[in-house]
Amino acid sequence: MYxxxxxxxxxxxxxxxxxxxxxxxxxxxxxxxxxxGASGSELLWIIDIYSLVMAGMVLPMGALGDRLGFKRLLILGVMLFGAASVGAALAPDAAMLIAARALLGVGASMILPATLAGIRNTFGNGHERNVALGIWAAVGAGGAAFGPLVGGILLAHFSWNMVFLINLPMVALVLLLAWRGVPKQAGNACQRLNFSHSLMLVVAVLALVWSIKYAIQPESEWLTVLMMLASGLFLLLLFVRLQRRSMSPLLDIELLTHRTILTGAVMALISMVALVGFELLMAQELQFVQGKTPLQAGMFMLPIMLASSLCGPFAGLLVARFGLRQVAAAGVALSAIGFYGLAHTDFARQPWLAWGWMTLLGLSVATALLSGTSAIMSAVPQKKAAAAGAIETMAYELGAGLGVAFAGLLLTRSYRAAIDLPQGLSSGAAQRAGSSVGEAAQVALSLDSEQATRVMSAAAQAFSHSHSVVLGLASLLMSSLALIVWFTLKNANPVSE
Structure with a gap:
């Protein structure tokens, strides 16, 4: 047992x-x-390429784990994760950092199914396995929730490179412990690997996200955007068609035809889009507009981190007591109220009110996410639990990646429409400062103090306005989702065995 x-x-x-x-x-x-010196579009790629690549690669990596055994997959994944962390820390520019973050996503896509397979193969007793899975889920939710605070603490004492180098001690420890103490597992040499279909999915998702981000650029050509969008949709539809015909599909598409499972996946995806988008916008608002350090920004966001990471057991009790439909719809509706409140709150003058709204948002979004998981897992027979888990994982990771993309698109469009730059800037400086608040900060570094203050004041006002617009749209989106959930989960029945 030890x-x-x-x-x-x-x-x-x-x-x-x-x-x-x-x-x-x-x-x-x-x-x-x-x-x-990253542009607004490059910054978004740096942040979300990790989740997008992980979402597409986690399916074939699960099959690879079945073939090699979870210990070998875990060790390979951790080694790649460590190497990519070094590459990210040493990246000289945005392009190299994007590439390194993509490799981090590949390593993470190997670690994730290896950890789940390890729990499944190690704990034969059902009760103990559930306890282990609960610990695993708490680590995932807590790690993601407290990521901004960890980043703030590191940036308060070190350069940005340390955000990636901090992974290395944990990588070394895991390799040592896994090599010495984790028993080997026999792999299945007959397990089929279908990396071509997975690559097709990754390319499709990246093409769709690229079309969204390219549309942000002032010099973007709509014909190019539409062509890339059409290519992404074509590859996505081709992936679905191939999966339906495959004898050993990466993703059980048939499960998504079930109303309850589809609703759960949509809830998980949209909730993650809203939560991740909010955290990214909040971090920039607090630093660029309020002038806080990364650590101060992380501490200011602590209520949403605590609320979202600690409410899991309570959300489970609520679902058991009141039912999935009621709790799911209520969680999404309260999220809409939280976004609306934050859209009309002055973070500098009303910090306690902001913390109250963030607490409500953290509790409600986490409840919505858990309800989405319950909807998916309660609607499938036991023999399809792994396939349903794959759908859930993809929904979470795609939501995290798409949240950055959509938040960036909406914020940039609103920012450009709202900004009123001072006179006297060169055309190039004005174009950059009018593209994003981050590029405005870069431009300000090259100006005299008076002109720099005016530029940052104009950028801050435009960003605050845009932030409120995006949060208002998030509130509208969650309100619509609450209605959809209420009606689609009515009389929901589980999938037959």
Whole structure:
């Protein structure tokens, strides 16, 4: 029994950096923007390429784990994660950092199914396995929730490179413990690997996200945007068609035809879009507009981190007491109220009110996420639980990646429409300062103090206005989702065996 809990300890140590890296760059975004001279679009790619690549690669990596055994997959994934962390820390520019973050996503996509397979193979007793899965879920939620605070603490004492180098001690510890203490598992040499379909999915998602981000640019050509959008949609539809015909599909598309499962996936995706987008915008608002340090920004966001990471058990009790439909709809509706309140709150003058709204948002979004998980897992027979888990994982990771993309698109469009720059700037400086608040900060570094103050004042006002607009739209989106959930989960029945 000691060996089983030792394996769980190794799994937790491996999962912690994977979870933290999903959100650790949120408070580092302003620092990276200035340090690397990254454009608004490049900054968004740096942040969300990790989740997008992980979402597409986690399916075939699960099959690879079945073929190699979870210990070998875990070790390979941790080694790649460590190497990519070094590459990210040493990246000289935005393009190299994007590439390194993509490799981090590949490593994470190997670690994630390895940890789940490790729990499944190590804990034979159902009760103990549920306890282990609960610990695993708490580590994932807590790591992602506290990622911004971890980033703030590191940036308060070190350069941005340390955000990635901090992974190395944990990587070394996991490799040592896994190599010495985790038993080997026999792999299945007959397990089929279908990386081509997975690559197709990744390219489709990246093409769709690229079309969104390219549309942000003032020099963007709509024909190019539409062509890339059409290419992404074509590849996505082709992926679905191939999966439906495949004898061993990466993703059980048939499950998504079930109303309850589809609703749960949509809830998870949209909730993550809203939560991740909010955290990213909040981190920039607090630093660029309020003048807070990364650590101060992370501390200011602590209520939403605590609320979202600690409400899981309570949300489960609510679902058991009042039912999935009522709790899911209420969670999404309260999220809409939280976004509306934050859209009309002055963070500088009303910090206590902001913390109250953030607490409500954290509790309600986490409840919505857990309800989405319950909807998915309660609607499938036991033999399809793994396939349903794959759908849930993809919804979470795609939501995290798309949240950055959509928040960036809406924010940039609103920012450009609202900004009123002072006279006297060159055309190039005015174009950059009018593109994003991060690029305005870069321009301000090259101006005299009076002109720099005027530029940053104009950028701050435009960003605050745009932030409120985006949060208002998030409130409208969650309100619509609450209505959809209420009606689609009515008389929901589980999938037949």
């Amino acid at each position: 060996r089983a809990w030792f394996v769980l300890l190794v799994i937790v140590f491996a999962y912690v950096p994977v979870a933290i890296d999903a959100t650790v760059l949120h408070v580092a975004a302003p620092t990276l923007s200035v340090a690397l």
